[in-house]
Amino acid sequence: MFDCRLQRLKRATLHAIIFLMLPLSLSAGANEAEIPDNVTQLRQLAQLAEYIGVDYAEAVKNGQVINDNEFQEMVEFSQLIVSKSSLAATADAESLAVQAKALQRAIHDKKGVDEIRQMSASLRGTLLGLMPHLSLPERILPQEKIRPVFETNCGSCHGVSGQGDGVLAAQLDPAPTDFTNKERALNRSILGLYDAITNGIDDTAMPAFQQLTEQERWSLAFYVGGLAFQSSEPTHNDLNITKQQLINYNPLQLAAERPEITLQSIESLRANPSTLFKAPQDPLAITWDRLQAAQKAHQKGDFSTASELAVSAYLDGFELIENSLDAHDKTLRQSIESNMMALRQLTSRPDVNGELGALMAETRHLLDDAQRLLSESTLSEGTLFTASLVILLREGLEALLVIIALTTVLIRTGRRDALKYVH
Structure with a gap:
């Protein structure tokens, strides 16, 4: 017990010193508010590019606008990407601007869904490549614990099953996302979902859930990102897919980059991501x-x-x-x-x-x-003897203190007849 307290004191002291020395969070789970501005900007651009890849199919079909509101949103998002890309403080800003303008022109010309998705995925890949090391979640909550969090915070809009049919859904425009829609899910990344949960979505009813812990937000992102694939059979992560890959890329992108892995296997991993978190690092x-x-x-x-x-x-x-x-x-x-x-x-x-x-x-x-x-299986004889002696002395002292306390209580209450049982 003393060792645990000492370690906690040591850790707390070190964290305090480092906090005073550095302006940013130093743990793997840095708060979003502490992410540098240029990284936040790149993450937002990647999120916008992903939305275009997901929602364009609702706006244009066969070169014709089928939903004017959705199309105007695509135009607005592409313009935002062009504007923000030109301001991005990166070494590859010129290339980024070229890709952004090409995507904007393609949307204006009402190009096919597949072409737009390919361009938005390429743009998003460029953005991800410009970002520094991404802090990954060490653990996520199991489904039985995160499901009530989803129902409480998201159910009124997205429905308790995530089908976009909550009690408030009919009043919202645009409508809440149906997370069980497989076509959409194939084009959504866990990172995009996490950013939407963390920061909200402008000009929609989707708020920022900053009141949730970072672990809860990551867990929600994995939970909703897997709802469309729940029918998939569980799989062991012998595919050599890393957390970074599963988080950064949507299933279609990941399947294109790793042709040796079937899309079905990737879907299974999205439905059962806990296999990535079971083995302690x-x-x-x-x-x-x-x-x-x-x-x-x-x-x-x-x-x-x-x-x-x-x-x-x-x-x-x-x-x-x-x-x-x-x-x-x-x-x-x-x-x-x-x-x-x-x-x-x-x-x-x-x-x-x-x-x-x-x-x-x-x-x-x-x-x-x-x-x-x-990795050696045994301790040296001297170390083993010393460790055993310390444990014996520590546990013996605690037992002695209990005996003394019992004896004192019996003597003070006049029950000396019971001392023989203590002995």
Whole structure:
């Protein structure tokens, strides 16, 4: 118990220090309000591009407008993308603007649905490529827990089954999304759904659900993103699809990028995403992944993001196995900790002497040593004896305190006759 309190105190102290040092959230689950402005802008552009790919079929058919309101919305969204793309502070802004204008012209010319979807998907892919490392959810709530959240917050508009038939649906224009519509779901990404839940949708009745926790919003996005595929058979994630891919891309895009995987398998994973979250991540693997991401951000000159990721490598990775490593090799633990401190300092500023690469290589070797050490099945005899002795003394002391308390109560209440039972 004392060890747990000590760890909580240590974590709280470290979080407080880092919070004072850095302007942005340093954990993997950063709040949306803390995302840099240019990233928020790119995410919004990607969301608009996705909406066009999903809703264009409701506006145009065979080169003719079939719903004027929907078509005007497509025109408005494409104009917004063109305007915002020209203002995007990215190195690839010119290419982005060319794609945006091409999509706008195609919508104006009432091109076919497939062509518009291909162009919007390509534009969205470009936008995703310009975004820095996306913080992914570590866990999502099981369906039995997120379903009541959906019914409470979304059921009045989208219906308790997600079919867009809630009690308020008839009063809303545009109508609430039917999440069980498979054609729409095939063109919707989890990221697009998450952004809509987090930020709301302008000029619609869809509000922002900032009152929900980040885990609840991610869980809702996965929940509604899988409703159209609930008839799919559960599948094990032996497809080598990552969370990043499943979140960023809609099923059709993912199937096009990974032709060796059937669309049905991707649909099954969307219906049963829990397979991506069951296996606990290796803290040392998290440590190295975040350090690599920090190095890439540093190479791009994004020192703020690099610093965040370097700190996350410690908080969300190495810190979780410090005590275990200490029991095996305290010197190794101290060396890794020292290196990670140096990496946090280096990633926050330009590297003029090439120190970062050398320190990364050294840290990789140390982490490999730690991995090999922790994967051994037994502790040394000395460590095992010491750990057993500490447990014996600690538990024995707690038992002794209970005995003393019982004895004191019996003596003060005049029940000395009951002391023999305590003994």
